[in-house]
Ligand code: 5GP
C-alpha cells in the first residue's frame with residue numbers, strides 16, 4: 001500500500017477511536033517525544049481523550065520546553081481503543097507488556113519490524129515528525145503553533161540541525177511551513193543548544209581522554225564508564241551526542257561510543273559518508289539508521305572484548321559501499 005493510502009487509513013481509524021494513547025520509544029529523543037506530542041493538540045481538537053505515554057523515567061529534561069511535555073506519563077490508561085507509536089523500530093522498544101487493541105506504527109527507521117496493525121514507515125523521511133506532518137497535510141489537518149513546535153524540534157534534532165544526508169528541499173519546505181505556523185526557530189535553538197550542563201562538559205573531558213583511533217584513523221571509539229558518570233554527576237542524557245563529536249574528527253567514517261549500563265554495554269554507532277552502521281547494530285540485537293544506530297549488549301561488561309568484536313564489524317563496513 002502506498003503512503004497516501006496509509007495516511008487515509010490511519011485517520012479513518014483515528015476518527016473512529018475515542019480513547020487514544022500516543023507512545024514513543026524508551027529513552028526518547030527529540031523526534032520520539034516531539035512526534036508523539038505533536039499529535040496531542042490535534043487529537044484534543046478532534047474531541048478525543050488522549051494519553052501521551054513514555055515508559056522512561058525521568059524524561060530527558062532538555063526537551064521540557066516542548067508544548068504539553070508535562071502531560072507525558074508512564075501510566076497507561078486501563079481502557080483505550082487505539083495506540084499510535086512514534087519513532088519506534090520494534091515492539092520491545094515501546095516498553096509495554098500487553099499488545100494494544102489496535103496499533104498504528106508511524107516511523108522512519110529502515111529497520112522497523114512492522115509490528116503494528118497499520119504501519120506507516122517512510123525510511124526516506126528525515127524524522128518521524130516529517131511522516132506525521134505528511135500524514136496531517138494529506139488529510140487536511142491544521143497544524144497549530146504547539147504541534148508545529150514539536151514537529152520542528154523533532155526535525156532539527158533528527159537531522160543534526162539540518163546537517164545530514166536526509167536533508168533535502170522537502171525538509172526545508174516543512175521547516176518553512178512550521179515557521180509559518182508560529183514556530184520560533186531561535187527559541188527552539190536556544191532551548192536545545194544553549195542550556196548545557198556543566199556535568200556534561202566535565203564528562204566530555206573525561207570521555208575524550210578515552211578516544212581510541214583504529215582502521216587507519218577511519219574509525220574511533222569513545223568510552224563512558226559508570227565511574228565517569230558518578231564523578232562528574234552526569235546523567236544518561238549527557239552522553240547523547242558525544243559519539244557525534246567523535247565522528248566529527250576529519251578522518252573518521254565510523255564512530256562508536258561504548259557506555260557501561262546496568263544491563264550491559266550500550267553501543268552507539270555513527271557514520272559520516274557511506275558506511276552502513278545499522279547492519280552492525282542489528283547484529284547485536286539493536287537497530288537504527290544507516291548513519292546512526294545503537295544496541296545494548298546485555299550481560300557484557302568487558303569494554304576491550306566488545307571493542308575487539310566491533311573492530312571486525314567496522315573493518316567490514318568500511319570496505320562495503322565505499
Ligand atoms: P543512539 O545511538 O543515539 O542510542 O541511537 C541511534 C539510533 O539507533 C536511533 O534511531 C535509535 O532509535 C536506534 N537505536 C538505538 N539503540 C537501539 C536498540 O537497542 N534497538 C533498536 N532497534 N534501535 C536502537
Ligand code: MN
Pocket residue numbers: 031032087108127128158
Ligand atoms: Mn527519529
